[in-house]
Amino acid sequence: MSGSALYDTYARLPLAFERGEGSWLMTADGTRYLDFAAGIAVNSLGHAHPHLVAALVGQAGRLWHISNLYEVPGQRRLGERLAEASFADKVFFTNSGAEALECAIKTARRYHFVNGEENRVRIITFEGAFHGRTLATIAAGGQKKYLEGFGPPVEGFDQVPFGDMEAVEKAIRPETAAILVEPVQGEGGIRRLSLAAMRKLRELCDKHGLLLVLDEVQSGVGRTGRFLAHEWSGVKPDIAAVAKGIGGGFPMGACLATEEAAKGMTPGVHGTTFGGNPLAMAVGNAVLDIVLEEGFLEDVARKGLLLKQGLAAIADAFPEIVEEIRGEGLMLGIRCKVPNAVVQKAMREEKLLCAPAGENVLRLLPPLNVSDEEIQNALERIRAAMEAVTAAAPADG
Numbered sequence: 001m002s003g004s005a006l007y008d009t010y011a012r013l014p015l016a017f018e019r020g021e022g023s024w025l026m027t028a029d030g031t032r033y034l035d036f037a038a039g040i041a042v043n044s045l046g047h048a049h050p051h052l053v054a055a056l057v058g059q060a061g062r063l064w065h066i067s068n069l070y071e072v073p074g075q076r077r078l079g080e081r082l083a084e085a086s087f088a089d090k091v092f093f094t095n096s097g098a099e100a101l102e103c104a105i106k107t108a109r110r111y112h113f114v115n116g117e118e119n120r121v122r123i124i125t126f127e128g129a130f131h132g133r134t135l136a137t138i139a140a141g142g143q144k145k146y147l148e149g150f151g152p153p154v155e156g157f158d159q160v161p162f163g164d165m166e167a168v169e170k171a172i173r174p175e176t177a178a179i180l181v182e183p184v185q186g187e188g189g190i191r192r193l194s195l196a197a198m199r200k201l202r203e204l205c206d207k208h209g210l211l212l213v214l215d216e217v218q219s220g221v222g223r224t225g226r227f228l229a230h231e232w233s234g235v236k237p238d239i240a241a242v243a244k245g246i247g248g249g250f251p252m253g254a255c256l257a258t259e260e261a262a263k264g265m266t267p268g269v270h271g272t273t274f275g276g277n278p279l280a281m282a283v284g285n286a287v288l289d290i291v292l293e294e295g296f297l298e299d300v301a302r303k304g305l306l307l308k309q310g311l312a313a314i315a316d317a318f319p320e321i322v323e324e325i326r327g328e329g330l331m332l333g334i335r336c337k338v339p340n341a342v343v344q345k346a347m348r349e350e351k352l353l354c355a356p357a358g359e360n361v362l363r364l365l366p367p368l369n370v371s372d373e374e375i376q377n378a379l380e381r382i383r384a385a386m387e388a389v390t391a392a393a394p395a396d397g
């Protein structure tokens with residue numbers, strides 16, 4: 001047996017944290033790390049936010065769980081608030097991002113089924129996508145490394161190069177039900193779909209009777225400086241999945257849909273034991289109390305610019321390490337010229353946490369309520385890490 005009773009699916013760092021406070025994480029010996037990964041965009045309001053703690057503890061003393069066979073008042077309220085804040089009319093709560101995507105895929109197929117077009121089941125997806133680790137979502141993501149060894153992939157996904165609108169148009173057939181895309185690819189390397197491409201997708205969907213399904217699991221709930229990232233484009237999807245940031249660290253997700261798109265989701269056709277549980281709903285409502293406060297999202301956009309400008313200056317100073325700075329709001333990426341793991345390790349030695357991504361990118365995803373001072377502090381640590389990488393590199397010539 002290897003060193004632990006846990007599945008060996010994660011190559012874990014030998015680093016454990018005992019507690020967190022805002023943008024900071026503390027190890028048992030009191031070492032402080034600045035957390036610019038935030039559980040991969042999950043701890044949207046940092047660690048141990050007093051309003052979230054109060055919501056969770058308050059609910060924990062009243063009622064933990066009640067089946068979806070009964071009314072869950074917090075769920076009704078959070079659903080209404082999400083609908084109010086977004087394009088959606090209807091909401092289904094889940095425990096994770098992948099389950100929100102499963103619901104989105106089922107909703108899209110079911111829509112065509114109830115329209116009498118049961119052969120319309122195929123969904124166009126994009127290279128570099130990440131939609132989760134269930135059997136359907138690894139098929140949707142289409143990445144060989146996640147599909148290998150798990151038997152025949154779930155049928156019905158047609159993948160095209162990211163952002164290639166001609167390829168999308170060519171891939172549309174009579175069986176096509178929907179187009180599924182991340183407005184900003186997270187795992188894929190902070191790759192943003194251009195606003196023109198987003199509008200083109202809407203146009204193609206309208207022309208061919210397809211549903212536009214967005215995976216906003218990482219980009220949603222304020223991460224890019226808008227409530228949902230697609231809002232930058234001005235077009236509206238039919239269905240969208242959110243998760244990560246919506247629970248601020250409590251596991252939860254949601255599938256949002258227009259009334260029309262959700263019309264096939266009638267009593268009994270879908271379900272969940274834990275989704276929309278009172279504990280999750282209490283925390284989700286508390287997250288929205290803050291994220292939907294007047295001026296909060298504008299401040300995320302402003303701080304995103306501050307961080308991006310600081311990163312651009314670092315990119316100029318270290319052209320041999322940094323290829324490009326990309327992203328929107330507080331969903332930023334440093335594309336590296338040296339292996340991203342080398343830069344990530346140097347940052348960790350400066351006690352700054354970030355997350356790797358595809359295309360040799362490092363993701364910076366700080367809590368949305370990170371302060372200006374913490375951003376400056378992070379930039380100093382990143383600069384120091386770049387200097388350490390430069391010093392360690394073999395001098396050329």
Ligand SMILES: *Cc1c(COP(=O)(O)O)cnc(C)c1O
Nearest residue numbers: 096097098130131132186217218
């Ligand atoms: C994390 C992520 C998922 C999967 O979420 P889980 O909660 O891990 O199932 C799906 N899509 C995107 C864009 C993600 O970033």
